[in-house]
Amino acid sequence: MTTRRAFLAAMAASALTPRLSWADAGSPAFLACAREPSGQHALFGIDFLGHDVFRVPLPGRGHAGAAHPVAPEAVGFARRPGTFALVIDCARGEVLHRLESPEGRHFMGHGTFLKGGDILATLENDYITARGKIGLWARSEGYRRVGEIETHGIGPHEALLMPDGSLAVANGGIRTDPRVDDGRGKLNLPEMKPSLAYVSPEGALLDQVFLDPELHLNSIRHLARGADGLIGFAMQWQGDAMDAPPLLGLHRRGWSAAKLAEAPLGEQLAMQGYAGSVALSGDGQYFGITSPRGGRLHVFDREARFVTSHHRPDICGLAAGPEGFLATDGLGGVWHATATEFQPFTRAERAWDNHVVTL
Amino acid sequence: MRLTAVITAFALGLAAPCQAGVKEAVEGYVLPATGAFAGAAEALAEEARGNCLPGAGMVAAYDEAFDAWLQIAHLRFGPLEVDGRVNAIAFWPDKKGFTPRMLAGLIADADPIVDQPDEFHELSVAARGFFALERLLYDPQFAGYGEADYTCRLVQAISADLARMAAEIDSDWRTEAAPLLMSAGAPGNSTYLSQGEATRVLYTALLTGLEFNADQRLGRPLGTFERPRPARAEARRSGRSLRNVEASMLGLRALARSLMAPEAMPVTEAGFADVLDHIAALQDPVLAGVEDPSGRLKVEILQQRIRAVQVDVQGEIGAHFGLTAGFNSADGD
Numbered sequence: 001m002t003t004r005r006a007f008l009a010a011m012a013a014s015a016l017t018p019r020l021s022w023a024d025a026g027s028p029a030f031l032a033c034a035r036e037p038s039g040q041h042a043l044f045g046i047d048f049l050g051h052d053v054f055r056v057p058l059p060g061r062g063h064a065g066a067a068h069p070v071a072p073e074a075v076g077f078a079r080r081p082g083t084f085a086l087v088i089d090c091a092r093g094e095v096l097h098r099l100e101s102p103e104g105r106h107f108m109g110h111g112t113f114l115k116g117g118d119i120l121a122t123l124e125n126d127y128i129t130a131r132g133k134i135g136l137w138a139r140s141e142g143y144r145r146v147g148e149i150e151t152h153g154i155g156p157h158e159a160l161l162m163p164d165g166s167l168a169v170a171n172g173g174i175r176t177d178p179r180v181d182d183g184r185g186k187l188n189l190p191e192m193k194p195s196l197a198y199v200s201p202e203g204a205l206l207d208q209v210f211l212d213p214e215l216h217l218n219s220i221r222h223l224a225r226g227a228d229g230l231i232g233f234a235m236q237w238q239g240d241a242m243d244a245p246p247l248l249g250l251h252r253r254g255w256s257a258a259k260l261a262e263a264p265l266g267e268q269l270a271m272q273g274y275a276g277s278v279a280l281s282g283d284g285q286y287f288g289i290t291s292p293r294g295g296r297l298h299v300f301d302r303e304a305r306f307v308t309s310h311h312r313p314d315i316c317g318l319a320a321g322p323e324g325f326l327a328t329d330g331l332g333g334v335w336h337a338t339a340t341e342f343q344p345f346t347r348a349e350r351a352w353d354n355h356v357v358t359l
Numbered sequence: 360m361r362l363t364a365v366i367t368a369f370a371l372g373l374a375a376p377c378q379a380g381v382k383e384a385v386e387g388y389v390l391p392a393t394g395a396f397a398g399a400a401e402a403l404a405e406e407a408r409g410n411c412l413p414g415a416g417m418v419a420a421y422d423e424a425f426d427a428w429l430q431i432a433h434l435r436f437g438p439l440e441v442d443g444r445v446n447a448i449a450f451w452p453d454k455k456g457f458t459p460r461m462l463a464g465l466i467a468d469a470d471p472i473v474d475q476p477d478e479f480h481e482l483s484v485a486a487r488g489f490f491a492l493e494r495l496l497y498d499p500q501f502a503g504y505g506e507a508d509y510t511c512r513l514v515q516a517i518s519a520d521l522a523r524m525a526a527e528i529d530s531d532w533r534t535e536a537a538p539l540l541m542s543a544g545a546p547g548n549s550t551y552l553s554q555g556e557a558t559r560v561l562y563t564a565l566l567t568g569l570e571f572n573a574d575q576r577l578g579r580p581l582g583t584f585e586r587p588r589p590a591r592a593e594a595r596r597s598g599r600s601l602r603n604v605e606a607s608m609l610g611l612r613a614l615a616r617s618l619m620a621p622e623a624m625p626v627t628e629a630g631f632a633d634v635l636d637h638i639a640a641l642q643d644p645v646l647a648g649v650e651d652p653s654g655r656l657k658v659e660i661l662q663q664r665i666r667a668v669q670v671d672v673q674g675e676i677g678a679h680f681g682l683t684a685g686f687n688s689a690d691g692d
Contacts, residue, residue, distance in 0.1 A: 035686060063692060080692055109692060157692075221692075236691075242452050242575075265457075266443025266450075266484045276691050292687035295436070311440060313560060314685035330686030331559070333552055347552040351686035 022359060024091035025072035026053035031090075032317055032328055033062035033076065033353040041353075043076050045090055048322055050334030050345030056093045058086070063109030064158070064355040068139075069117045074357075075099075077122070081106040081176065081183030085122060087143055097143045101135070104128045106178055110158040113139075114165070114201060121167065123156045124148075127177045130188075132156035134167065134199070149203030153195045154188070157221045160231070162198065162253075166206055168231050171195045172219040174238070189238050194220040196233055198253055207253050215260075218245055224280045224287060224320075229253060230302065232280060232287040237273030241293075244268040247275040248289045250304050261287070261304035270294045270309075276354055277318040281325055286339055288325050292316040297327055299339050310335075310342040317356035328352035378543075380618045380680070381557045385537045388617035392430040392610065393438075393529040399427035400518075400525035407518035411511040412504070413496040421496060421597065424521065425489055429603055430610035431528075433568025436560050437539070437550075438531035444524050446484040450491070451593055452579060457485035462494055462501060462513070469509045473516040480520065490594070492517050497596035558680050561618050565672060566684075568611045573665040576604050577658055580646045587649040595645040605638045608665075619676055626675045630668035637661045 022028065028045025035041050041061050045053040058076060066075040072090040083106050087097040101107050101124055108123040120137040132151030137143045151159070153171025160168045173194030175187040186192075193216055198207040211218055217238040224232045230252050237245045244265060249258035262268050272293035279288050281299075286307060288299050297310040297318065312335065317328030324338030330351040336343050399420075406420035428448060431439070439445045450458060461483055465472070472478055485491070495501045495514050504510035540560070543551035551557045575593070580600070582588035592600040612631045615624060641648075641657055648654020677683065 240454070242454055264443060264484075266446035269446055270440070270443075274691065276687060292685060292691060295688075311436070313436075313556075313563065314687050316687035316691065330688070331552070331556055342549075344549050344552055354687055354691060 019070075020072055020089075020091050021070060022072045022090075028053040028090070029322075029359055030319055030326060031065045031067055031074050031357040031359065032355065033058065033065070034332075034350040035061065035353065036350045042350075043074065043088060043090075046334065048326075050326070050336075052348070054090055054093065056088050056090065062353060064111075065357045066111040066113055066120065067357055067359050068113055071117065073139075075111055075120060077107050077109045077111060080109045081125065081178040082109070083107065085111065099137060099143055099145075102145070105133065105135070106183065108155075108157050112159055112161055112167075114161055114167070119146075119201075121159060123151070123159055123169075125155065125176065127179070130154050130175045130177075132169070132171055134159060134169070134203075149199060149201070150205075152197045152199065152205045152208060154192070155194075155219070157219075158223050160223045160225050162225070163227070163229055165201060167199045167201070168223055168225065169197045169199055170220045170223050170233055171197055172221050172236075173216070174219055186238065189217065192216060192219070192238065194218060194235075196220055196223075196231065196249075196251055196258070209251055209255070209258055211249075211258070215245060218247075220249070222275070222278045224278045226280050226284050226302070232278050232289075233258070234275035234278035234289045236275060239273070241273035242269065243273065244271075245273060247271055247273070247291070248278065248287060248298070248300060248304070250287070250302070259304040261300040261306065263298055263306045263309060267296070267298070267306070267309050271296055271298065276316040277356070279318040279320050279325055279358075281338070282320045282322050283324070286324070288318055288327075288337065290315050290318045290327065292330065297325070297337055297342070299337070307339050310337055312342070314351075316354050317352050319356040319358040321358075326356060326358075328356050378554050378558055380620060381540055381543065381554075381561065383620040384561050384614060384617040385540055387620065388613045389431070389434065390529075390532060390537060392427070392613070393525075393532045396424070396427040396431055397522075397525040397529035399424040400522040404515075404518040404522035407515045410506075411514045412506065413502050417496060417514075418597075421489075421492065422599070422602075424525075425594070425597075425599065425603070426606045428489065428525075429606035430613065432607065433564050433571065433611060433614070435564060435567065437536040438528045441527075441531065442480065443484055444528065446488075447480070448488040448521065448524055450484045450488055452575070452591065453485060453490065457483065458491055459494055459498070459500065461486040462491060465513060466501070466509055473509070473512040476516065476519055476523070479516055480523075487517060487520055489521070492521070493594060493597050555680070555682075558618070559682055561614065562672075562676060562680065562682050563685070565611055565614050565618065565676070566669060568607060568614075569665055569669045569672065572604050572607055572611075573662050573669070576600070576607070577646070577662040577665070580649050581655065581658055581662065582649070584655070587655060589645070589647050589649050592646040592649075595647075598644050600645045601638060601641060601643060604661075604665075605635065608634055608638070615672060615676060619679065622679065624675050627668065627671045630664070630671040634661065634664045634668060637664055 041058040085099040111122040122135040124133040136147040155172035155174040173192040218235040222234040246260035248261040251258040271291040275289040299307040314330035327335040403420040403424040543557035544554040580592040
């Protein structure tokens with residue numbers, strides 16, 4: 001029989017029980033999606049040396065994830081133009097919530113946590129008006145959608161939290177509509193105007209940088225950031241790959257223009273006009289971009305000077321490692337990369353998907 | 360670091376028997392072809408040293424070296440990718456007109472780099488290789504030089520640079536790339552983490568080479584129906600546009616056969632034979648016919664036949680090895 005005293009003691013104990021943390025999920029260092037030989041897709045937690053820490057099956061192909069800063073919760077986003085995202089308890093391997101994008105919207109595959117993890121921000125395409133939106137969801141209210149703000153551009157793909165609490169947004173510039181070619185058709189290439197926008201949590205445009213007109217086909221897609229606010233943005237060229245355009249830009253708020261980074265011509269051509277991921281090295285000294293089409297990881301310094309090229313077929317996922325970078329590829333490899341080294345950590349029978357998220 | 364990897368691969372490689380196709384492709388196709396290219400490029404350099412003028416001797420040596428290059432040009436991994444060699448050997452397409460501009464600049468300045476073979480590789484890829492040489496030998500803007508002119512020394516320097524790169528590719532293949540491919544999946548091999556990866560890299564080279572012929576070598580001059588672009592044909596100054604497609608297809612067929620050996624590949628064989636028949640019947644060496652409807656149709660048909668070989672290769676060779684396109688390269692975002 002439960003006495004009143006025992007009941008109160010139990011209540012107090014449960015209130016004092018620490019909430020779950022990433023340690024309860026095995027302390028993974030990175031999150032990445034993969035396709036397994038059976039065709040099953042799954043979200044993996046991996047440690048600093050590339051070993052599996054946990055695996056959670058996914059209902060379909062994911063793109064990127066957002067990791068909660070404290071709780072072992074990850075949000076896996078369906079690939080563009082998916083309309084769902086899953087909040088996953090990585091300690092228990094359970095789906096906690098399924099988020100649906102509102103009518104007339106779809107997710108873009110990326111999102112990030114704001115305000116210490118209280119708010120999830122999701123990149124969205126409002127395809128009726130072709131305006132980029134960021135949906136805001138309150139974790140404490142079971143991920144209820146509590147608002148949305150403008151990205152001040154078309155086709156936003158990724159956003160990053162800045163040190164001052166604002167957001168840097170990669171507005172890819174490409175108009176798509178899920179009702180046309182399954183959302184993969186590009187509807188405005190002649191007029192596309194990608195931008196990097198800095199937006200307050202309330203949606204005010206704080207700063208915005210565009211590319212020179214001759215580079216307007218360079219879709220700004222992915223972002224990495226230094227502790228000091230220096231942004232590296234990776235681009236995907238919508239013109240002829242033989243134009244060998246720059247694929248990495250560096251920008252800091254207040255600069256009137258971005259610094260563009262290019263490898264020597266032969267190496268630049270090898271990237272096939274496509275950068276799939278960007279990351280800042282763990283020591284903060286180098287930006288890396290990957291091209292799965294060119295089988296290349298290009299490393300640049302913070303002054304946008306080319307440092308080196310590592311070769312690996314289908315390499316795409318890239319994240320900051322304790323030293324240098326951690327990279328993944330479609331052949332199941334997990335790699336350790338620095339300005340001078342490129343060595344495999346592990347290999348498994350699975351195809352790692354486009355992105356790796358650092359915890 | 361590279362040396363360490365190679366030694367480890369040698370030491371441990373014997374433990375893992377490599378897949379039959381990889382060994383056959385390396386020993387039966389790649390190494391003979393890199394050896395032949397090194398020999399042909401050295402012959403070109405020798406010819407240039409003897410008589411740099413754009414006469415019959417240089418033309419024949421140029422053609423032989425270019426043909427030999429096209430047997431391996433699609434092996435875009437390992438030795439061909441070191442120091443940007445692929446582009447330094449064959450910088451095409453030159454969309455921004457870098458090559459003539461840089462050559463004109465070198466000639467105007469009588470840049471002494473032509474007398475510094477150890478530094479010549481520091482020049483931009485656009486001023487080196489077969490397409491720089493083609494400008495000097497065939498383009499009226501450059502080709503009127505005499506033996507005493509700077510351009511003669513430039514022809515010699517570019518030829519010597521080509522011969523050096525060809526020799527390095529052959530040597531790198533024999534000492535590094537071949538052992539790495541044949542020890543794929545062995546402990547310590549940090550280039551090919553499984554045997555399947557060795558097969559895959561050769562298979563990808565095959566498919567990418569076919570795609571390059573269809574999309575670039577034929578696709579660039581085809582342009583659009585409203586706007587054909589005959590001036591964009593590869594190596595049209597040397598009259599080699601169609602010959603390049605043929606030489607490349609022969610090299611790709613050799614790669615495909617060796618990769619499948621000892622199995623036959625009847626569907627792919629038929630596809631290659633069909634393409635070579637169409638090339639023989641085309642009689643349009645620089646693809647100038649893309650400008651008139653009937654000539655254009657013939658080039659388009661050839662392009663379709665090459666694309667059909669891509670499908671044949673996927674269905675026959677890809678299926679045999681259980682290979683599909685790269686997960687990320689085929690479908691990114």
